[in-house]
Amino acid sequence: MKELYIKKIAADMGLKVWQVENCADMFEEGDTIPFISRYRKEKTGGMDDAEVAEVRHWIDVYAAMEKRKATIIKTIEEAGALTEALRRQIDDCTDQDTLEDLYLPWKPKRRTRATAARELGLEPLADLMWNLRTRSPEASAAAFVKGVLKGAPGAEDASAALAGARDIIAERLSETASIRQNLRTLFRSRRLEARATKAASGSPEAAKYRSYFDFKMPLDRIPPHNLLAVLRAENEGFLSLRLDTDAEKCSKKIYYDFCQEKGYPSGALAAQITEAVEDSFKRLLEPSISGEVIWEAKQRADVESIRVFGENLRQLLLQAPAGQKRTLAIDPGFRNGCKTVCLDEQGNLLYHTILYPHPPQNEKVRSITVLQSLLEKYGIQAIAIGNGTASRETEDFVRKLHLPEGCGVWTVSEDGASIYSASEIAREEFPDEDVTVRGAVSIGRRLMDPLSELVKIDPKNLGIGQYQHDVDQGLLKEKLDNTVESCVNSVGVNLNTASPYLLSYVSGIGPALASNIIAWRRENGAFRSRSQLMEVPRLGAAAFRQCAGFLRIRDAENPLDGSAVHPESYHVVDAMARSLGVSTVELVGNPELCSKINAADFVGGEVGLPTVNDILKELAKPGLDPREQASEFAFSDAVRELSDLRPGMELPGIVTNITAFGAFVDIGLHENGLIHVSKLGPRGTDPSKVLKLHQQIKVSVLSVDEERGRISLAPADLPRKH
Numbered sequence: 001m002k003e004l005y006i007k008k009i010a011a012d013m014g015l016k017v018w019q020v021e022n023c024a025d026m027f028e029e030g031d032t033i034p035f036i037s038r039y040r041k042e043k044t045g046g047m048d049d050a051e052v053a054e055v056r057h058w059i060d061v062y063a064a065m066e067k068r069k070a071t072i073i074k075t076i077e078e079a080g081a082l083t084e085a086l087r088r089q090i091d092d093c094t095d096q097d098t099l100e101d102l103y104l105p106w107k108p109k110r111r112t113r114a115t116a117a118r119e120l121g122l123e124p125l126a127d128l129m130w131n132l133r134t135r136s137p138e139a140s141a142a143a144f145v146k147g148v149l150k151g152a153p154g155a156e157d158a159s160a161a162l163a164g165a166r167d168i169i170a171e172r173l174s175e176t177a178s179i180r181q182n183l184r185t186l187f188r189s190r191r192l193e194a195r196a197t198k199a200a201s202g203s204p205e206a207a208k209y210r211s212y213f214d215f216k217m218p219l220d221r222i223p224p225h226n227l228l229a230v231l232r233a234e235n236e237g238f239l240s241l242r243l244d245t246d247a248e249k250c251s252k253k254i255y256y257d258f259c260q261e262k263g264y265p266s267g268a269l270a271a272q273i274t275e276a277v278e279d280s281f282k283r284l285l286e287p288s289i290s291g292e293v294i295w296e297a298k299q300r301a302d303v304e305s306i307r308v309f310g311e312n313l314r315q316l317l318l319q320a321p322a323g324q325k326r327t328l329a330i331d332p333g334f335r336n337g338c339k340t341v342c343l344d345e346q347g348n349l350l351y352h353t354i355l356y357p358h359p360p361q362n363e364k365v366r367s368i369t370v371l372q373s374l375l376e377k378y379g380i381q382a383i384a385i386g387n388g389t390a391s392r393e394t395e396d397f398v399r400k401l402h403l404p405e406g407c408g409v410w411t412v413s414e415d416g417a418s419i420y421s422a423s424e425i426a427r428e429e430f431p432d433e434d435v436t437v438r439g440a441v442s443i444g445r446r447l448m449d450p451l452s453e454l455v456k457i458d459p460k461n462l463g464i465g466q467y468q469h470d471v472d473q474g475l476l477k478e479k480l481d482n483t484v485e486s487c488v489n490s491v492g493v494n495l496n497t498a499s500p501y502l503l504s505y506v507s508g509i510g511p512a513l514a515s516n517i518i519a520w521r522r523e524n525g526a527f528r529s530r531s532q533l534m535e536v537p538r539l540g541a542a543a544f545r546q547c548a549g550f551l552r553i554r555d556a557e558n559p560l561d562g563s564a565v566h567p568e569s570y571h572v573v574d575a576m577a578r579s580l581g582v583s584t585v586e587l588v589g590n591p592e593l594c595s596k597i598n599a600a601d602f603v604g605g606e607v608g609l610p611t612v613n614d615i616l617k618e619l620a621k622p623g624l625d626p627r628e629q630a631s632e633f634a635f636s637d638a639v640r641e642l643s644d645l646r647p648g649m650e651l652p653g654i655v656t657n658i659t660a661f662g663a664f665v666d667i668g669l670h671e672n673g674l675i676h677v678s679k680l681g682p683r684g685t686d687p688s689k690v691l692k693l694h695q696q697i698k699v700s701v702l703s704v705d706e707e708r709g710r711i712s713l714a715p716a717d718l719p720r721k722h
Helices: 003-013 017-028 033-039 049-078 084-091 096-106 113-119 123-130 137-144 158-174 177-187 207-212 224-235 247-262 267-317 364-377 391-399 417-421 424-429 435-448 450-454 473-491 510-524 530-535 541-550 567-580 609-620
Strands: 191-196 214-218 239-244 327-331 338-343 349-355 382-386 408-412 650-659 662-666 673-676 696-705 710-715
Touching (some): 003 017, 003 049, 017 033, 017 049, 033 049, 033 541, 049 096, 049 473, 084 096, 113 123, 123 158, 177 247, 177 267, 191 207, 191 224, 207 214, 214 224, 224 267, 267 450, 267 473, 327 364, 327 435, 338 364, 349 364, 349 435, 391 408, 408 435, 417 424, 417 435, 450 473, 530 541, 673 696
Antiparallel strands (some): 191 214, 327 338, 338 349, 650 662, 650 696, 696 710
16 A cells, blocks of 8 residues: 555554554455454554554545546546646545545536537637636627637627636636635535425424424534434425525635636626636535535534444444343234243254233233243243333233242343344244244344344344434445454354354354354364364465454363464463463463463564463453343333323433434333433533443433423433443
């Protein structure tokens, strides 16, 4: 990658040039983001996976820009207009807008008024006016009319000739890079104004946008969620948007800049230039630059919204697992019953049925009998209940049973379960079961290990973001893929039990190798060592290097195969063991022995202090799952309906979604309450830094709007920041 881009990335991200250079080199060699951030800290200076991912993003952006530059240079060269100065400007450019401004005069375009004027032979007249070489434009225009002008059709009369020349000048002004850049700077702080359209009048769909029906705010101060909302409303036809650009001020600025470069025209010519400037601004520049700066603001809003979405996804995927427990899972319902399944410790389906403990069937006695027998027959250790319709009623019913000692009851989010149950993945896993059974299984597995189950579902269907369908879909996918990959690799994957969907997110593997690993496991039995991965078809040395450290083998022949220590560092552990006069087996998992090791003694060659410290940390607690353990939760029995709420009530709740403007909390009703960001700390507080997704908190009711179904909450005890 060019040094120009390396320096730009480093400056923008606050990194050293060598950090970016090393990342670029490692990406070129095929190293992945998790591998680089975990096992190459010496080369990155300890960059985390988010920073490494951002460097990768900008490397891709500038690689695309370099291709774009090649196309632009070729086009200008073919037009015979490429000078060395222009080539240098293009080569040295690191800003997309500036690059496109440089290209604009030669960019193929639709037929314009200036095109028509050139076809009439009026460009020489425009040149005279542009370069201030005429004191009387009317007199000069007389030579460009029909019957007088030779070699071209000419205009109908002098007035038409001047109009055509002004069109050419207007287009030149609109394609001048400095003018465009100046206007962008001016427009970025101008006020965006929204007005309700006729279509919004009386429309139920438009009601959700009514707070924007008379909206005015400087573009650079609009919160991301507000901007995305008004843009969506405009797209749906309920709002009209305009940027208050101050045409008079901008036109004067353009005219002044023209005069500074060309000189001040005479009175008659000044009038013509002024008219061309005003036309250029109103017809060409204002629509173009307004669109550009609104799009810029939208891109910034996208980035912030995607950041929040990614953080929510990370918290969701890393939420506490209940662990490998024999689980009874219920997808609750009234008329259609409670879909009930029993799963073994590995999440395999053992039994399923439908029970009807609620109205209208009210088969309570039978439901109690069946559930009690299932609890005993399958040795149930945990119960998972979906949080959809009839969830509270089903939880109340289940808690009245004679539950086995230590058997907990959890409410589990159903978001995306219906998507999974109808997916190709679900059909492959349960070809003989219908969607209701698959959905209940997914609920149970989410309790046991949220990460393993949720990777099967498109994150956009997990109910954890806002405006996810309005933001840049390519950027969103990149962020979400990176987040899932980061979470999977930070936890580590059990090589002998992981599904192909989980394996596919392990560094260096992907869907094809994941399938090959499953096939090898099916044919040969459980892996006994990491080295056996080399026997998997198409899994060569390069893939092994990327994935080995993130795969765990419990009770392996070599205890290091169950840890996050990379095989390339096994020799370091062996040396540590020898220095203490113990075996590697004795050292692994022994914090007391690990504390006796001086990390600096094992630094050398490509093994730096960060790697040695990571090894020692891992040896003390090998294969430790960084996630907490799931804890039970119960909603308040005093609240069943919206009308039960009173200001000042304190209630237990679960955070269900975090946005830039606050956090939504489930307090056991159909409607979630909102803790506005202003209740979470001082101005500028990031809600995701205060609360976690699915965090159990206590809230205080501030107000209730029953008509609109809105509940305003505040934290009863502000949780400590995470």
